[in-house]
Amino acid sequence: MLDSDTQAFLQTGVSISLAACNAARLACMSRGMGCKVLDGGRRMAIFLKRSQSLELLDNVAATGKVACVFSLPSSNRTFQLKGADAVVQPFDPADMVVVNHHIDEFVQEVVPLGMAEQVVRAVFACTADDLVTVVYSPSAVFSQTPGPKAGEPVGRAS
Amino acid sequence: MNVRLETIRECLEGIIPGHIGTCDAEGMPNLAYLSQVEFIDNEHVALSYQFFNRTRQNVLAGSPVRLLLTSHLTGAQYRAELQFLRTETAGPLFEQMKAKLAGIAAHTGMSGVFKLLGSDIYRVLSIDQVVGPTVAPPPPPVNYLTALRRAAQKLAGCANLECLLETALDSLQSEFGIGHVMLLMHDEGRGRLYTLASRGYPESGVGSEIPMGVGLIGISARERSPIRIGFMTSEYTYGRTVRDSIAAEGYADTLETAIPLPGLPEARSQMAVPILACERVLGVLYVESVADLHFGYDDEDALVAFAAQLGQAILHHQQVDEVEEEAQSSDTAPPVPAGSPLRVRHYGANDSVFLGDDYLIKGVAGAILWALLQDFAERGRTEFTNKGLRVDPRIRLPGVSDNLEARLVLLQRRLEERSAGIHLAKSGRGRYALTVDRPLELATD
Incomplete structure (x- = not known):
């Protein structure tokens, strides 16, 4: 289970990316449009654009194994949460509030670092009918903040 | 391959970090950020190897490699499939990446953390653009x-x-x-x-x-x-x-x-x-x-x-810039300049020349100046040729690749910057004229 500090961090203006592999071990990844911590930190919901993620969603459906990276550009603080029970679910339009909030937070995070807002908003442009939700239980959490300790497990979720 | 790598090189500058996806033997994916992707040519890139992390373990164990790259100019995203070839730990590519990484590290507060251990070279198997809206790139600053x-x-x-x-x-x-x-x-x-x-x-x-x-x-x-x-x-x-x-x-x-x-x-x-x-x-x-x-x-x-x-x-x-004939010394010695004398001191150990107490030049350019001033003082000579200087035993040019012209330009510029009253000017092809505005006192050590 994720601790409350990590849970809070995952729901700030972090960059989110989800990956899954096919049978030939080739990974495919897509940017997350936002995320939600479920069941008090036992499960994560990652929102993706379906049109950008067809290969990734096939991989998730086939293997259930996913890796998701959350990184805050201003601090480089980064976590990777892996799981083996991922499923693809329809997007609940009620979660559009979460997505819009995440995009605004991410814009606020990266524009001061020199990114053009219109470019960021183009990357994150999405509509509810093109979104899909991947839900999984993180079974291993790794710190990937750059440095010699990057990649070390910081906990194993129950 | 739908996209030529050379047309999306801005994605490699690290302004929006790329992602690298690999897979372990059990089929578990691994995702990491890339500090640096170096363009080699349309079929090859190099990634920085800084730590022996899960990505590297997977790659060395034969995992296929996928990148997700994003243009900071347009927002366009690309997925590239790569095949690992080899690691270089010295040479031009390594030095290029090492220097660039030092800048990236300083910029991201990672000085002392990021250290290039190697340049991992990959073949680019395919690049595909991810569907999604993009914005028009700004015009380049220069054509x-x-x-x-x-x-x-x-x-x-x-x-x-x-x-x-x-x-x-x-x-x-x-x-x-x-x-x-x-x-x-x-x-x-x-x-x-x-x-x-x-x-x-x-x-x-x-x-x-x-x-x-x-x-x-x-x-x-x-x-x-x-x-x-x-x-x-x-x-x-x-x-x-x-x-x-x-x-x-x-x-x-x-x-x-x-x-x-x-x-x-x-x-x-x-x-x-x-x-x-x-x-x-x-x-x-x-x-x-x-x-x-x-x-x-x-x-x-x-x-x-x-x-x-x-x-x-x-x-x-x-x-x-050579002429066939040695320039002749002028028939009439130039008029003796008036004014306070300028002390010029030459140190033979390194051919350094000082004007008064101020350092001017050393090495081959120093030896050239000293030879010119000696000939001027002893014989009133003001015209010199490249060819003559090249065979002058006092100058000891280092062989054919002597850069004589460049050394003369260097000497000319140093003299002008010091405004000491000694001028060297090109008077024709392979030919230079010396002008001295003040009396000289030459001394050598």
Whole structure:
């Protein structure tokens, strides 16, 4: 289970990316449009654009194994949460509030670092009918903040 | 492959970090951010190897590799499939990536954390654009092909080395919009690079030196490779690296740093491009800016092409500036100049020349000046030829690749900057005239 500090961090203006592999071990990844911590930190919901993620969603459906990276550009603080029970679910339009909030937070995070807002908003442009939700239980959490300790497990979720 | 890598190189600059996806033997994916992707050619890239992490373990265990790249200019995203080939731990590519990584590390607060252990070279198997909206890229600051065409035409109009140097630096300013430029020539005998011309600095720094292999300029010359940094990093700051290097070599000779290298104290973007011709390193063009990421891949391409043309032209002018006949001493000695005498002292150990108490020049250029002044004082001689200097036993030029023309330009410029009353001017092809405004007192040690 994720601790409350990590849970809070995952729901700030972090960059989110989800990956899954096919049978030939080739990974495919897509940017997350936002995320939600479920069941008090036992499960994560990652929102993706379906049109950008067809290969990734096939991989998730086939293997259930996913890796998701959350990184805050201003601090480089980064976590990777892996799981083996991922499923693809329809997007609940009620979660559009979460997505819009995440995009605004991410814009606020990266524009001061020199990114053009219109470019960021183009990357994150999405509509509810093109979104899909991947839900999984993180079974291993790794710190990937750059440095010699990057990649070390910081906990194993129950 | 739907997309040519050379058309999306902005995605590799690390402004929006790329992602790398790999897979372990059990089918569990791993995702990581990339500090650096280096463009090699349309079929190859290099990734920085800094830590032995899960990505590297997976790659070495045979995992396929996927990248997700994003353009900071358009928002376009691309997925690229790669195949690992090998790791390089030395050489031009490694040095290019090491310098760039030092800048990235400093920019992201990771100095001392990011350290390049190797350049992992991959073959690019495919690149596909991810569907999604994009924005129109901003217009480039310069049309590089037009700038290159105009600059090349201007170089072609030069009849001698001095015109070439002036035109080259003027063109970098006027055609490429580069405000701070240095041109350094390679002293092959001494393993040094010396500044022959500059633009955009309060002091020209003509005559200042950098040891081969030191700092961005020295490494670029040693590796015969352009090196570019997009963010300020103390690791490649000149004043310090040059001083440290000279101290490490145990040089007690303070003349090594008697003329300070020009340079922006707060340079954030730096690029050094070697001037190569006929497999020789003739010198280095160095440009810098106070802006982050001021020079991109297109600037690098344009300057490499420009330096290639400049190199051929320098080599040509060095070789043709010869005349067949030795100039005759003038029949009548020049009038003895009036005014307070100028004491000129020559130190034979390193051929350094001092005007009064002030250091002027040393090495081959110092030996040339001393020979000219001796002939002037003893015989009233004011006309000299390259050919005569080349065979003069007092000067000891280091063989055919002697860069005599460049050394004469260096000497001429140092004399003008000191305004000491000694002038050297080109009086014809391969011919120089000496003018002395004050009486001279020559002394040698």
